[in-house]
Amino acid sequence: MSRKPPGERVSGVIIPMAQPPATIREMNHDDLGMVSDIERRSYEFPWSHGVFRDCLLAGYQCLALVREDRVAGYAILSVAAGEAHILNLCTDPDFRALGYGERLLDELLHRARSASVREIFLEVRPSNETAIGLYRKKGFHQVAARPAYYQANEGREDAAVLAKKLVVEL
Numbered sequence: 001m002s003r004k005p006p007g008e009r010v011s012g013v014i015i016p017m018a019q020p021p022a023t024i025r026e027m028n029h030d031d032l033g034m035v036s037d038i039e040r041r042s043y044e045f046p047w048s049h050g051v052f053r054d055c056l057l058a059g060y061q062c063l064a065l066v067r068e069d070r071v072a073g074y075a076i077l078s079v080a081a082g083e084a085h086i087l088n089l090c091t092d093p094d095f096r097a098l099g100y101g102e103r104l105l106d107e108l109l110h111r112a113r114s115a116s117v118r119e120i121f122l123e124v125r126p127s128n129e130t131a132i133g134l135y136r137k138k139g140f141h142q143v144a145a146r147p148a149y150y151q152a153n154e155g156r157e158d159a160a161v162l163a164k165k166l167v168v169e170l
């Protein structure tokens, strides 16, 4: 994947293309078709439509990042007992490297702080350098490993558990 935002080359200089505004709002049931489509194009072992529906029904914080009426990314957070867990964070492969993943993560961190969360956790495949790059940029560090956590093409893959301590927003 190119890390460069789309742009036009004029006389050897790349002029970045203006991007339409994107907003983050609560995910709803009508979004699930687009969300599942992004999920299938992003993961080798995607969540089903039903898993997203269950996240909405369970009352998890489910966010959609929307541009021009199209979902371009989403994130899901569960909060309990002063801890938060990022269950999913994904941007449409057509709209990567535009800062949307970071915006979604910033919103999750803001919501976790607002809910008086002291520490936020997530699991990630150690092979997922892109996601790990994003999490490290935002101050996460590895605190544990979960052996054979993920489905893989041959056997199972371990998960790295990353965490970040939060200062609660008053």
Ligand SMILES: CC(C)(COP(=O)(O)OP(=O)(O)OC[C@H]1O[C@@H](n2cnc3c(N)ncnc32)[C@H](O)[C@@H]1OP(=O)(O)O)[C@@H](O)C(=O)NCCC(=O)NCCS
Residues within 6 Å of the ligand: 001, 003, 042, 043, 088, 089, 090, 091, 092, 095, 096, 097, 098, 099, 100, 101, 102, 103, 122, 123, 124, 125, 128, 129, 130, 131, 133, 134, 135, 137
């Ligand atoms: C991980 C993911 C959400 C990043 O989304 P994105 O919208 O492309 O990321 P952003 O444009 O906001 O990038 C923010 C930061 O992420 C990191 N990053 C993004 N792409 C990267 C890459 N290809 N390599 C390394 N780091 C990368 C960088 O630190 C970047 O900051 P910078 O632009 O200042 O260098 C996206 O690649 C994705 O949806 N992947 C598939 C789903 C997934 O693996 N989710 C995580 C599960 S734990």
